[in-house]
Amino acid sequence: MSYTYSMPTKVFSGKGCIVAHSAAIRAHGSKAMLVTGRSSAKKNGSQADVIKALEKEGMDYVVFDKVMSNPTIACSYEGAAFARKNKVDCIIAIGGGSPMDAAKAMALLAAQDIEEKDLFTGNYPGDVLPIIAVPTTAGTGSEVTQYSILTNDAAATKTSIATPKIFPKVAYIDPRYMAGLPATTTINTAMDALSHAVEGMLSVRASVISNALAKESIRLFAQCAPELAEAPAPQWTKFSEATREQLAQCALLAGMVIAQTGTTAVHAMGYSLTYFKDIDHGRANGLLLAEYLKFVQQDDPQLVNDILAPMQVKDVDAFQTFLDRLLGSKETITREEILSFSQKAMHTKNIANSRVEPTQEDIKAMYLASLQVNA
Amino acid sequence: MSYTYSMPTKVFSGKGCIVAHSAAIRAHGSKAMLVTGRSSAKKNGSQADVIKALEKEGMDYVVFDKVMSNPTIACSYEGAAFARKNKVDCIIAIGGGSPMDAAKAMALLAAQDIEEKDLFTGNYPGDVLPIIAVPTTAGTGSEVTQYSILTNDAAATKTSIATPKIFPKVAYIDPRYMAGLPATTTINTAMDALSHAVEGMLSVRASVISNALAKESIRLFAQCAPELAEAPAPQWTKFSEATREQLAQCALLAGMVIAQTGTTAVHAMGYSLTYFKDIDHGRANGLLLAEYLKFVQQDDPQLVNDILAPMQVKDVDAFQTFLDRLLGSKETITREEILSFSQKAMHTKNIANSRVEPTQEDIKAMYLASLQVNA
Incomplete structure (x- = not known):
């Protein structure tokens, strides 16, 4: 400790x-x-x-x-x-x-x-x-x-x-x-917060304090997600006041987490999706999160269970389904982009900050499974 | 919020x-x-x-x-x-x-x-x-x-x-x-920490942050309690390293909680037990905690459930049984003391800091049920 x-x-x-x-x-x-x-x-x-x-x-x-x-x-x-x-x-x-x-x-x-x-x-x-x-x-x-x-x-x-x-x-x-934020922004930013809380628990610097905050953040996200998923249009803004309040707290707690832990391979992979493909930062993390949990689970299933418990989903597949409702149809990526982005990701400090460190091959596989591949 | x-x-x-x-x-x-x-x-x-x-x-x-x-x-x-x-x-x-x-x-x-x-x-x-x-x-x-x-x-x-x-x-x-602390000190101080975490959730100033920390603190206490209860003698010191580490974190988190929330009626009642009857501060809180939860439960059962969940006990009676194993035989108190201590408790700021505020009669009843009465 x-x-x-x-x-x-x-x-x-x-x-x-x-x-x-x-x-x-x-x-x-x-x-x-x-x-x-x-x-x-x-x-x-x-x-x-x-x-x-x-x-x-x-x-x-x-x-x-x-x-x-x-x-x-x-x-x-x-x-x-x-x-x-x-x-x-x-x-x-x-x-x-x-x-x-x-x-x-x-x-x-x-x-x-x-x-x-x-x-x-x-x-x-x-x-x-x-x-x-x-x-x-x-x-x-x-x-x-x-x-x-x-x-x-x-x-x-x-x-x-x-x-x-x-x-x-x-x-x-x-x-x-935040009351006037459209559904797309609301969901993308909430995914960023979720990613912070989850990555905090996956970080080599996770502690009892950061994990306490992360679990509460994940729990709040899970409570809000159904209402987010039901937004009738990307420009819809009328989420309940309770949901707006909870999302603000979810993001705050998750910020307190990454102030301690930094972020991990998910952010490392996400940055290129934002820089080169103009995918929103939070969405980029959300796209990659489930595959990264699947990867971590091979090495440390207990850690993944600790993350999924406050989310109240039974396994990573259920988590993926849960996120997919929020993500909608996914962007395409080429094999050349996967190669180039995985090289860039390997050069970030975020990789070594991950409790279970992926290789470049692992990262390529995660990009491949997380997006639609344009051959 | x-x-x-x-x-x-x-x-x-x-x-x-x-x-x-x-x-x-x-x-x-x-x-x-x-x-x-x-x-x-x-x-x-x-x-x-x-x-x-x-x-x-x-x-x-x-x-x-x-x-x-x-x-x-x-x-x-x-x-x-x-x-x-x-x-x-x-x-x-x-x-x-x-x-x-x-x-x-x-x-x-x-x-x-x-x-x-x-x-x-x-x-x-x-x-x-x-x-x-x-x-x-x-x-x-x-x-x-x-x-x-x-x-x-x-x-x-x-x-x-x-x-x-x-x-x-x-x-x-x-x-x-903390490795050389005898069982009595270890248990009394752990009860103080538990009391801080629980009272933090019972405070009018409880927040999403303080509750996140409190729940984790309660969870850690619950993990350590069985080993504490099995200590063979009051002077026993040889608790596991993991338990010592967890108790240190439990107390730290609970301290972060009361820094936000202050303490409540439990501390208000406990102070006289320490000042006039020389009962250790942590033990004094531990003696009163279950009765206070019973009192709160009448008004706000959900709040009590939120506290008991990380403790993994099913109801307040089970919580009482859980604490009684650590407390052993209880001190006696006279009716005159109850009257005098309840008056003193009512004059503390801690009472108004409690989400469910007791009257002096409630406090007398809690003293009565928490200790042995010497008629």
């Missing part, structure tokens, strides 16, 4: 929590930079609530609303320059994983001079600007992690900045901001 | 974790004060390991080894004066709940001028010395809480200092220090 646990973010959860607990922002300075995508934070009410909280606290602010999906390194430098120019004290990230991850990189780059070639070294001697996170999707868990995952075109994949310095100081979880 | 979660302590767990992760002490200064009881830290190897870690880091230290069981306010002021005199940078608490709680009060009093009459106000404007916690029993969870519970003779009970400022910066969980 050797492990390290650390998750210093203070979490406020509940409807209206930002305005109710606005003093926790004021504790980090008098001028904030809001970091968002182009429009969703304006539509879902989160940005208005943040501004209301800042006004309540008599704080000044500027807005950087240029973060794209799968944010780039260039965007992070641009935001950091904007933060410096405006002399802000703290950064408030509002959005899904993309604005949160970009904002974390900006908080680092606004406070330290780091060249692009050194951005992923993990060696950041100075302080960073305090980060406050307001998730508006229920998936990434970035509100409680020390990771900022950026699109790295030089390496043709996603690469992580990982340092305890970028744990948000405060996270506000208000499920109302 | 409105709640606040915060547990900023960094936890290192595993055999040899203090020396392996000694740099985490060095991060908090160059001179430490060790706070311990009279002898156990010297016998169980914990003090030697701390000194080895300090020497490895080139740190200076002084030792304050005068903490008694159920530490007093006077002891806390004495330790604080010693810390000031020796100009230490940080405080390393080594021991069970008593040295850890006393050390937290010392860290506060060494850094701030607080009169005894203001000690429990919760209003501590300045900083405190950083605290590092090394538990040598598996029960209190003080290594991951913001509480320091002191014997308060003026109020004839135990009173808490509660402030996020006294969360330990670092906790080291090494079950080897």
